[in-house]
Every structure is written in C-alpha cells, then in structure tokens.
Amino acid sequence: xxxxxxxxxxxxxxxxxxxEGPFVVPEDHPDAIELHGRVTxxxxxxxxxxxxxxxxxxxxxxxATEADGSYRFRTARPDVYIPVLVFARGxxxxxxxxxxxxxxxxxxxxxxxxxxxxxxxxxxxxxxxRFDIRMQGEGETVFxxxxxxxxxxx
Amino acid sequence: xxxDPHPHYLTPSYGSTVLRAxxxxxxxxxxxxxxxxxxxxxxxxxxxxxxxxxxxxxxEGEPIGERIVVTGKVLDTRGRAVPNTxxxxxxxxxxxxxxxxxxxxxxxxxxxxxxAGRCLTDAEGNYRFVTIKPGAYPWRNHHNAWRPAHIHFxxxxxxxTQRLVTQMYFPGDPLFAYDPIFQSVPDPKDRERLxxxxxxxxxxxxxxxxxxxxxxxxxxxxxxx
Numbered sequence: 001x002x003x004x005x006x007x008x009x010x011x012x013x014x015x016x017x018x019x020e021g022p023f024v025v026p027e028d029h030p031d032a033i034e035l036h037g038r039v040t041x042x043x044x045x046x047x048x049x050x051x052x053x054x055x056x057x058x059x060x061x062x063x064a065t066e067a068d069g070s071y072r073f074r075t076a077r078p079d080v081y082i083p084v085l086v087f088a089r090g091x092x093x094x095x096x097x098x099x100x101x102x103x104x105x106x107x108x109x110x111x112x113x114x115x116x117x118x119x120x121x122x123x124x125x126x127x128x129x130r131f132d133i134r135m136q137g138e139g140e141t142v143f144x145x146x147x148x149x150x151x152x153x154x
Numbered sequence: 155x156x157x158d159p160h161p162h163y164l165t166p167s168y169g170s171t172v173l174r175a176x177x178x179x180x181x182x183x184x185x186x187x188x189x190x191x192x193x194x195x196x197x198x199x200x201x202x203x204x205x206x207x208x209x210x211x212x213x214e215g216e217p218i219g220e221r222i223v224v225t226g227k228v229l230d231t232r233g234r235a236v237p238n239t240x241x242x243x244x245x246x247x248x249x250x251x252x253x254x255x256x257x258x259x260x261x262x263x264x265x266x267x268x269x270a271g272r273c274l275t276d277a278e279g280n281y282r283f284v285t286i287k288p289g290a291y292p293w294r295n296h297h298n299a300w301r302p303a304h305i306h307f308x309x310x311x312x313x314x315t316q317r318l319v320t321q322m323y324f325p326g327d328p329l330f331a332y333d334p335i336f337q338s339v340p341d342p343k344d345r346e347r348l349x350x351x352x353x354x355x356x357x358x359x360x361x362x363x364x365x366x367x368x369x370x371x372x373x374x375x376x377x378x379x
Contacts, residue, residue: 001231003347003370004159004339006321007168009306011252015244015270016308042173049256055314060195083191087319090170092161092338094319096191107183115178135174145180146191146315 005093010049013064021062024075034128035082035099035121036072039065042136050088080105086133096144099131115142161338168334169295192313197240207273209285217267219248219286221362224350227279228309231373235279242272242308243283250289259291284362290329302329302336309369316371323349
C-alpha cells in the first residue's frame, strides 16, 4: 500500500532549501540555541549534499550541508531532544536520529551504552551545541526505526 | 506483519549507498504517544503562491518540452485523504538537465524552466501540478548509466513520521530494468506504485497530456488505537 521511498538525489538545491530554513526561531528568542555539526560518511569524509530537517512542536527547520559537511540551525531549546531527519544522495530512505541536550532520558537507557553518546549533543559555547552525524562505521550515530510508529500493525 | 516497501539502505548496485548506509541495526523506541516525532510538522516559510504549482509559468517565456498535468491524491494506508499538506516537486528539464550548478550533463539549460514547484492538497487530498515532461539523463554510477525520466516529490503528512521523499516515473520506460534506484525497491509490485498512469480524463484537449499518481503515507498511531 505505502508509496516506497526513493533518494532525494544530488539535485534538490534549487527546490528544497529556503533562506529561513536553518533559522527556526528569531535571534532574540529567549530560548534560542544553536545546533550545529558535521555529517560524515563511512570513510570519515564530509557529506556535502545532505539535507537535514528538524521538527519541534510548532517549529520546523531545514538546512543543507556545506562542502565540509557542516550544518547549523538556530532553534528553540527543546524539553528533552530534537528529532533530526537526514536525506542525502545515497540514502534511498532517510535516517532518523535525535539530538538530546541531556544524557539522562528514558530512551537513552534503552540504547547500547557504547553508542549512547552519539545521541547527545555536546555544549560548544554559550547556548550552542554540537551534534555530529556519522552515517556509518566507527562512532556510527544511532539511527531510529519509526516504522512501528507509522504502522502499529507491525 | 509490517508491510515495508522501502529500499534497503545498503544497495551496492547504487554506488553512493556503500559509504552512507548505516551498518548497525536501527533502534526502535518504545511507543510513546508524546514523542515529538508525532507532532504535525508546521512548515513555517512563506505561504504557497497561487502559481507555485505551475512550473510552466515561472519565467517570461514558456519552457520547451511536452506540457503535462500531474495530479493525484495524498492518502494514508487506510485510503483516507490527507488534506492541506505540503507537496514539493522538482525535476530536470526536457533535455534531462537540472537547473542546479552541480549538474554537469552537457545538455542545454532552459532559461524558461527552473523545475521546482509546490502546492497544498485540497480538502479531498488532491494535488495538481502543471509542468513539462522531464528527460532521461546519464549519471556516473556505472558504465552507460541513465536515469529513467522522473519527478522528485516531497510530502509531509500529519506527523513527522509520515515524511516521504520519493520519485515518480512514467509508464513503460525502457530504462526501468537498468536503473538501480528504481530497482532498489525490493518487491516489483511496490515498484509499480512509483509509476504514474496516463489518464485521458486528466488530459486537457489541445493543451496537455495528463498523468495520475497517488501517494500513500503511513498511518499515524493515534488513529489506530
């Protein structure tokens, strides 16, 4: 029944990114934080053509990575975590992850302790957090399966 | 059983998956009705303009190519319409060239065609675009590799977990058998869900050929309880 996913490909740059996409809240928002990092592949090379989306209640952000794989959002400090969705050439379906600003949350306790830290953004200055995403290999980010969420018949 | 029609991350015939596919198993969170992934994504930028759905009227002149109408419904797995949701679309021009600086295919750009549009579904879940039929184009995945003509679609739905980015293809394309991206969908019956249908009722006399393509998103768990 479901329509299958296909890759976003390399050529979405004239269609999907928009100027305000990375700036989810205004600079003077009382709870504004910066969430930034780099996306790298299984060889440790930057992923220069990834598109990241974040979603929070009432908020949505979209940011394409730069040539060095970096991205940068300005958004509101979350209660616990920010869902992060990554599209890219070479991803036939997106990967889901979460950027936690704390290392104490019920879901984190379910995750292999050796990999848990990949879900926790690290402070990188005043109201700034670094969240790197490693697609594959050493230090691979924990990616989530939301299929069961989308179809509880599973 | 969960019916998962999606490709596997690692699909070696599509070379770019090899260093980008996760190698570890995905972790499934315990069901949580409060999960932020279940909020309705509020897509915050400028309102959709009245001509954003018509890719043939974004420039002074008309683009070269075969004018087409692409329409259909956005539905959930129970066949219910998803109204008022954002649908974004992008594509190559009639020669198979994207208006994107990374695309180096030596085919002409069309000054009258950007190849990006968007619209909101109506109360019955219908979307409708006017565009031109994109051309096939070569890529460097393997020797003599060509992508079948396709239009990229991005759809939101009512929960962030329904988010879908995919590609729509045209009926009977001889390149299907050679395209590792189309073939990445494991079940041939699911691949057919990516192919639109020519529709004489959508076709407009002396103006444009019509194609129909419905998009089915996953259900949201609230509704299933």
